[in-house]
Structure formats: C-alpha cells, structure tokens
Amino acid sequence: MADVLVLRAIRGNARTLNLNSKRLQQAPRALGSLSQLTNLQMKNNLLCQLPPEVAALSNLTVLNLGNNIFEQVPPELKYLHSLQTLHLFRNKITGIPPDVFDGLENLLFVNLNNNQLEHLPPEIHKLQRLEKLSINHNLLKDIPKELCVLQNLQELHLGNNQLETLPEQIGYLTNLKELHVYRNNLIGLPEGICRLRKLRILDVAANQIQSFPSRMNEFPLQELYCEENPLLKREPVTAIQDEEILSLKEMTARFILSHVQDRDSMIREQIQHYPETKKILSSRNICDLCGKWFLDMWLECVKFVGIKKKMKTSSNIQLLPVKILICSYRCFNQRQSDMYGVAVQ
Numbered sequence: 332m333a334d335v336l337v338l339r340a341i342r343g344n345a346r347t348l349n350l351n352s353k354r355l356q357q358a359p360r361a362l363g364s365l366s367q368l369t370n371l372q373m374k375n376n377l378l379c380q381l382p383p384e385v386a387a388l389s390n391l392t393v394l395n396l397g398n399n400i401f402e403q404v405p406p407e408l409k410y411l412h413s414l415q416t417l418h419l420f421r422n423k424i425t426g427i428p429p430d431v432f433d434g435l436e437n438l439l440f441v442n443l444n445n446n447q448l449e450h451l452p453p454e455i456h457k458l459q460r461l462e463k464l465s466i467n468h469n470l471l472k473d474i475p476k477e478l479c480v481l482q483n484l485q486e487l488h489l490g491n492n493q494l495e496t497l498p499e500q501i502g503y504l505t506n507l508k509e510l511h512v513y514r515n516n517l518i519g520l521p522e523g524i525c526r527l528r529k530l531r532i533l534d535v536a537a538n539q540i541q542s543f544p545s546r547m548n549e550f551p552l553q554e555l556y557c558e559e560n561p562l563l564k565r566e567p568v569t570a571i572q573d574e575e576i577l578s579l580k581e582m583t584a585r586f587i588l589s590h591v592q593d594r595d596s597m598i599r600e601q602i603q604h605y606p607e608t609k610k611i612l613s614s615r616n617i618c619d620l621c622g623k624w625f626l627d628m629w630l631e632c633v634k635f636v637g638i639k640k641k642m643k644t645s646s647n648i649q650l651l652p653v654k655i656l657i658c659s660y661r662c663f664n665q666r667q668s669d670m671y672g673v674a675v676q
C-alpha cells in the first residue's frame with residue numbers, strides 16, 4: 332500500500348506525501364526518487380530507522396516522524412539541508428548523534444516531546460536558525476550552556492523533565508519570548524534570566540523554587556506561572572547575632588575587592604599577575620544594601636515585591652518573593668522593613 336502511494340507520488344511529481352498510520356516497519360526505499368518532495372508525513376508507524384535513500388530529499392522542509400519507535404534521532408537527517416520543521420515526538424529516543432546537527436542549519440522548529448532524553452549534545456549550537464525547541468516530557472537532567480547561543484530561539488519548552496538548574500548563560504537568548512519549565516526540580520532561577528528583555532511568558536509551576544532573582548520584577552513579563560512551588564511566605568526572622576566571623580579567605584577577598592572597587596590602581600595592576608586570584612574574585616557578589624563586594628559568605632534575604640497589574644499570574648499570588656544578598660549582619664540590621672532573612676550561606 333505504501334509502495335503504491337510512493338509510486339503514485341513519483342509519477343505525479345508530488346510535493347507532499349502522506350504515509351501516516353500505515354503500520355510501516357521500514358520507510359520505502361523508493362522515497363529516494365522523490366527529490367522534489369517538500370513535506371513527508373510518516374507519523375503513527377513502527378519505524379526505528381531511515382533508509383540511506385532519504386539523503387536524496389534535498390528539498391524536504393517538513394518531516395513528521397512522530398509516534399514511531401526510533402531510539403535515537405536518525406543520523407540520516409543530517410543530509411536534509413532544507414529541513415525547517417522536524418517532528419520526532421512520542422518515540423523512544425535516548426540519544427542524539429552529535430553530528431546530526433551538522434547539516435540541519437535551516438531547522439526552525441524541533442519537536443522531541445515525549446521521549447527519554449537525559450542530555451542534549453553541546454553541538455545543538457549549530458542549529459543557528461532555530462526558533463522553537465520543544466522537549467517536554469523527557470528525562471533531561473541538564474541543559475548545555477551551548478544552547479544559549481541560539482540567537483533566534485523564541486520558544487523553549489522543557490516542561491516535565493528533571494532539571495535542577497538552568498544555565499546562567501540563559502540570559503544570552505535575547506530573543507526568547509516563552510520559557511516553559513513547569514514540573515522540573517528547579518531550586519531557583521539564574522540571575523541571567525532577568526536579561527531576557529523579550530520574555531513574555533515564564534512558566535515555572537511545580538518546581539522547588541523559594542524565591543526569584545532580585546531583578547525579577549524589572550523585566551516585562553506578561554504571564555508568570557509559579558503555582559506548586561514552596562515560595563517563601565512573609566514571616567519575619569530577626570538577626571540571631573550581631574557580628575559574624577568571616578573565614579580568612581573571605582576577609583582577604585573583601586580586602587582586595589574593596590581596593591579594586593575604590594579603583595586602587597596598584598592593587599588592580601598587581602592582580603593581573605595572579606590569574607587564579609582574579610578568577611576567584613570574578614565570582615563576587617554585590618551587597619544589595621551597601622553596594623560593597625564580597626565573595627561567598629553572605630546572608631540571604633527575601634523581599635516581597637508587588638506584581639504588576641497587567642501581568643497574568645497564578646491565581647494564588649499577589650507578592651513575589653525575590654532574593655536579596657547582604658554582606659553582613661551590620662547591613663542586615665539596617666535593612667528595610669520589607670526584607671526578611673532566609674539563610675546564612
């Protein structure tokens with residue numbers, strides 16, 4: 332039956348071929364004669380590989396292989412240089428061959444929902460034109476930072492995975508409009524997320540988030556979904572001690588940092604000779620109250636900011652807890668009344 336359809340397509344010089352739901356265990360080899368084909372539909376079959384002949388489909392822009400039994404993204408896809416839309420949802424995919432992205436430079440949309448992927452290869456950065464990536468319902472444990480160089484990406488769907496963090500570099504996705512990360516294990520969001528000036532929808536429902544990054548309220552979100560998170564409540568905590576004991580490393584770091592901050596040219600120059608020290612100091616934080624720099628001992632506080640009227644949110648929330656880092660108990664005791672202590676790092 333499928334062969335008849337392929338032959339008919341060859342004779343008719345067809346641009347679209349529909350082989351959905353044909354119980355195919357193998358894709359017909361005659362497909363290779365359909366070089367004019369732009370749209371190939373083969374969802375709801377029993378395919379686990381593609382024949383080498385598909386390499387001839389140089390004009391194919393849409394390929395639907397959803398609901399089959401592929402265990403990896405078929406390596407033959409790398410020959411489909413015109414491909415723009417790729418559906419591979421509902422397969423059994425656990426891996427992506429790194430070189431499959433080599434020839435997919437025109438891909439705009441990839442749908443890998445409902446598979447078993449744990450990782451994405453860093454080579455994903457080769458999909459330079461990608462606008463929408465959907466990997467809901469997989470087993471993703473991390474996101475490679477290389478994904479964050481995809482300058483055209485507008486929608487990223489990562490719901491129902493096992494992510495505990497998002498890369499700080501996510502802020503480089505400057506054209507991102509929608510980020511869906513519901514039902515993961517995120518314990519927080521990177522500060523970098525506040526650089527996403529075009530982000531309109533952020534869905535982080537059902538994670539482990541207690542507070543949001545400090546500049547969270549500055550970016551023009553239209554929709555924020557954050558239900559089913561252990562968001563901090565507005566409960567005051569008082570300082571339990573007046574002065575803390577800093578480690579030698581922290582004291583030294585603060586000493587050097589304060590000189591750098593005061594534009595002490597001698598220290599600035601000296602530091603250039605110690606790349607290791609420079610590297611350590613580059614991970615400094617800034618006190619939200621006094622503005623001074625510190626290294627890695629701080630008091631974590633939370634501030635509650637009102638949600639903009641125009642923003643659509645989960646129904647149970649009016650105030651958003653945002654994270655504030657403070658350098659010392661001295662600063663903590665001078666804090667504004669709307670700030671609450673959370674934990675000592």
Ligand SMILES: [Zn+2]
Nearest residue numbers: 618621658662
């Ligand atoms: Zn301070």
